[in-house]
Amino acid sequence: MTENLLFSPTALYFGTALLLALGALVFFSRAALASGDRRSILILGTLPAMFMALTYVMMGLELLTVTVTGTGGREQSVVRFVAYTGVLAIVVYVLRELVYLSQKQFVLLLIPFVALPWFALASWVTTGAVESLMSGGAFLSYLAGAYLLYGPLSKVASRAGGERRLLYVKVTHLAVLCWGALILTSALSEQAAGMLDFFVGQLVASYIDLLFMLVFAALVYNNRDLFTGKREQVEKTTD
Amino acid sequence: MRGALSTRIQERYSFKIGAALAGIFVLTLAVSVIFGLHIDAGPQEEATDRGIAALAGLMVLLLLNLGLVGIVLGGNVALSLRQLSERAERIGAGEFDVEIETSRNDEIADLYGSIALMRDELREMVTDLEQTRAEIEAERQRATEAKENAERLQQEAEAQNQQLLDIAERFSEAMAHSADGDLDQRLTVETDDKALQSIADSYNEMLTELGAAVAKAQGSAMTIDEMSADLENSGREISRGSQDVAHAITDIAQGAEKQAEELHEAAGEISSLSAATEEVASTTTEIAKQSDDVSTLASDGREAASNTAEMMESTVERTETVVETVDELVEEAQQIEQVIATIDEIADQINMLALNANIEAARAGSGAGNVGDGFAVVANEVKNLAGEAMKAVDDIERTLQSVQGRAVETADEISEVDASIRTAEDDVSRVRDQLDTIAQDINDVDTSIQDINRTADEQATTAQEISTIVDSVAEIAEETRDQTGDVSATSQEVTASTETVANLAQELDEQAEDLSDIMSEFTVSRGTLATIESN
Structure with a gap:
């Protein structure tokens, strides 16, 4: 397929990977200088950016590609969805550590966030009713995750204290906003509504990824002191 | 210069919002330029489609950025205001020792300061009111007691007046005898009044001393x-x-x-x-x-x-x-x-x-x-x-x-x-x-x-x-x-x-x-x- 693009897809992927890698490197270097109990959570905060940087490199190398339906046979790498799975799992884990979610609450929240990218991928490679079903599944997963975050788990977070609850709310807002933007972008993409072409869609997706990963890392870094307390102490003080 | 500008922005919440919106505007403008170049890079017949795609992409980015600003700024403000609201409610419940402090230094920090000032003034006012009420109650109690004392004293004064008249008559008789040279006369006072008893004792003592002095003379x-x-x-x-x-x-x-x-x-x-x-x-x-x-x-x-x-x-x-x-x-x-x-x-x-x-x-x-x-x-x-x-x-x-x-x-x-x-x-x-x-x-x-x-x-x-x-x-x-x-x-x-x-x-x-x-x-x-x- 021949297109007149401002940047080639490879350059777009590598450029995004470069920015993500630089951001991850900055936060990782700062995480490495932190004290013991904070270092692990700070490094955990930089892992999404690292995963996505690696993902974009692999996408630039056109590894693990599938043919996306409705795009005239465009090949898309499935590595992005693998990375999204890891990224969302890390985000959910950080929320668990932040407001001390129970194991059950953690698994319950992890399911929609893990299912969401794979429903999106499935919608890319299917057609017709299945595609609609997969798209609906992705949207429902998004709604389910948002419900859990703003509903029952928010009450759990309110017991964790002001600063922790504030960070929980910010991460929740960030995740819901960025995933909403990604779903919206996906809905407007050339393989769905067809309002966005490949270049604009990919640029917007890259921007969303950059924003999500780096803001998440920044939020974790700026609130690193919140991750030093013990679960028992916090539960005792919030009873 | 840069530090002063940063401090100035932190001190004004409106400046924070303005700075964030300016950043969004610049970012959107930069993406718009890229999208414009993208439209221009394509063939003429795809310009409309590319334009629609660019507008849609810009809308998505704009919404995303505005949402992000809302998350960062609004979340902090909401938390600060919520905390302030909770503490204000505790103050309203009479808990005047509640701490009202914030790490912010913008208008919300001023609001914290105002609430803290209001707390202090309220505490002082309540303390003054309680003290005034206690003083008024004490004054009222004292006035009642004073009235009762005055009535009782009036009755006692009347009784004492009569007793004094009797005693004065006896004093007069005794003094008349003493004036005639009879220094063996003595006053006998049957009263609880210590002053009268003291006068009688003093008079008797004076007669004794006078008799002694006369004898000695x-x-x-x-x-x-x-x-x-x-x-x-x-x-x-x-x-x-x-x-x-x-x-x-x-x-x-x-x-x-x-x-x-x-x-x-x-x-x-x-x-x-x-x-x-x-x-x-x-x-x-x-x-x-x-x-x-x-x-x-x-x-x-x-x-x-x-x-x-x-x-x-x-x-x-x-x-x-x-x-x-x-x-x-x-x-x-x-x-x-x-x-x-x-x-x-x-x-x-x-x-x-x-x-x-x-x-x-x-x-x-x-x-x-x-x-x-x-x-x-x-x-x-x-x-x-x-x-x-x-x-x-x-x-x-x-x-x-x-x-x-x-x-x-x-x-x-x-x-x-x-x-x-x-x-x-x-x-x-x-x-x-x-x-x-x-x-x-x-x-x-x-x-x-x-x-x-x-x-x-x-x-x-x-x-x-x-x-x-x-x-x-x-x-x-x-x-x-x-x-x-x-x-x-x-x-x-x-x-x-x-x-x-x-x-x-x-x-x-x-x-x-x-x-x-x-x-x-x-x-x-x-x-x-x-x-x-x-x-």
């Missing part, structure tokens, strides 16, 4: 009467005694004057003694100096005697040597005498020989050319020589005998000189010993003179001090003389005063009799008198 009046008589007699005796004292003081004054004159003379004598002592001290100083000179001379003489003794010992040794030499000379002269005797014998023999020669010459005959003649001549010559030799030997012998005699005399004289020198040496030794004794004695004398000198100095100083003391005593004697004059005048005045006292005592006696008459008008019980006497 009566006793004193009699005593004064007796004493004034004694005083009059004593005054007369004192007058006479003071006259005797005046005479005695006059005698003392004369004695003091004479004493002062004699002390002046004694001071002069002591001054002369001091001068003489000073002269003695000066003389002893000169004697001490002369004794030092004599001691020095004695030491020199002792040294000269020692030298003379040594020289005499040397002379004795030399005279002994001369005596030995003279003895040896006598011995040698005796030996010469033996030689001379030998020479004399030889001369005799030569003379005999010459005689024989003459005899032989005579035998040999005389005449010219005759051997006998020549021989006779030689014999004669030998005989002459022998005669001269014998003569010379005689001269030598005489001379030698003379020398020998003189040597003996010399030896004897030298022996005598030696003996004289030995005697002189002994004398010189005795002189040296005596000089030693003299030097020692002179040193002792010098020490004694030094002691005398110091003693004389001390005597001079003491005499000077005595002179000063005598002068002071003389001055005191003069002052005594002057003062005895004053005392004499004073004693005369005392004499006059005692006469006046005697007159006054007479008047006092009359007054005491009057006082005794007055005091007899007061009646004092025997118990009071017993109390006074016991005191």
Whole structure:
């Protein structure tokens, strides 16, 4: 397929990977200088950016590609969805550590966030009713995750204290906003509504990824002191 | 500049929002440029589709960015306001010690400060109100109590007023009796009023004291009467005694004057003694100096005697040597005498020989050319020589005998000189010993003179001090003389005063009799008198 693009897809992927890698490197270097109990959570905060940087490199190398339906046979790498799975799992884990979610609450929240990218991928490679079903599944997963975050788990977070609850709310807002933007972008993409072409869609997706990963890392870094307390102490003080 | 701008943005919430929106605008503009380039990079027939895609993409990004701003800024503000709201509710519930602090420094921080200020003012106001309410309640309680006290006091005052009237009437009766001279009257008050009881007690005590005073005054009046008589007699005796004292003081004054004159003379004598002592001290100083000179001379003489003794010992040794030499000379002269005797014998023999020669010459005959003649001549010559030799030997012998005699005399004289020198040496030794004794004695004398000198100095100083003391005593004697004059005048005045006292005592006696008459008008019980006497 021949297109007149401002940047080639490879350059777009590598450029995004470069920015993500630089951001991850900055936060990782700062995480490495932190004290013991904070270092692990700070490094955990930089892992999404690292995963996505690696993902974009692999996408630039056109590894693990599938043919996306409705795009005239465009090949898309499935590595992005693998990375999204890891990224969302890390985000959910950080929320668990932040407001001390129970194991059950953690698994319950992890399911929609893990299912969401794979429903999106499935919608890319299917057609017709299945595609609609997969798209609906992705949207429902998004709604389910948002419900859990703003509903029952928010009450759990309110017991964790002001600063922790504030960070929980910010991460929740960030995740819901960025995933909403990604779903919206996906809905407007050339393989769905067809309002966005490949270049604009990919640029917007890259921007969303950059924003999500780096803001998440920044939020974790700026609130690193919140991750030093013990679960028992916090539960005792919030009873 | 950058730090100041950052601080300025942090201090104003509106600036934060403005800065965030400006960032979004710049970002959107940059993406718009990229999208514009993307539209321009495509073929003309795709421009519309690319434009729609760019607009849709920009909308998505714009929504995303605005949402992000809302998350970051709105979340912080919402949390801060929620926390502030919770604390304000706690303040409203009366929990005024709630902490209101924030790490922000924008308008919300000002709002925190305002709420904190409001909390403090509310706490102060509530505290003031509670205090005012407590004060009002206390005042109201006090007013009620005061009203009750006033009513109770009014009733008590009325009762006390009546009681006072009764007591005053009894006081008046008792005082009237006391005014008539009956000091045995006492007040009896049956009341709980301590003041009235105190007045009654004081009045009774006053009467007791007054009775005691009157009794004492009566006793004193009699005593004064007796004493004034004694005083009059004593005054007369004192007058006479003071006259005797005046005479005695006059005698003392004369004695003091004479004493002062004699002390002046004694001071002069002591001054002369001091001068003489000073002269003695000066003389002893000169004697001490002369004794030092004599001691020095004695030491020199002792040294000269020692030298003379040594020289005499040397002379004795030399005279002994001369005596030995003279003895040896006598011995040698005796030996010469033996030689001379030998020479004399030889001369005799030569003379005999010459005689024989003459005899032989005579035998040999005389005449010219005759051997006998020549021989006779030689014999004669030998005989002459022998005669001269014998003569010379005689001269030598005489001379030698003379020398020998003189040597003996010399030896004897030298022996005598030696003996004289030995005697002189002994004398010189005795002189040296005596000089030693003299030097020692002179040193002792010098020490004694030094002691005398110091003693004389001390005597001079003491005499000077005595002179000063005598002068002071003389001055005191003069002052005594002057003062005895004053005392004499004073004693005369005392004499006059005692006469006046005697007159006054007479008047006092009359007054005491009057006082005794007055005091007899007061009646004092025997118990009071017993109390006074016991005191």
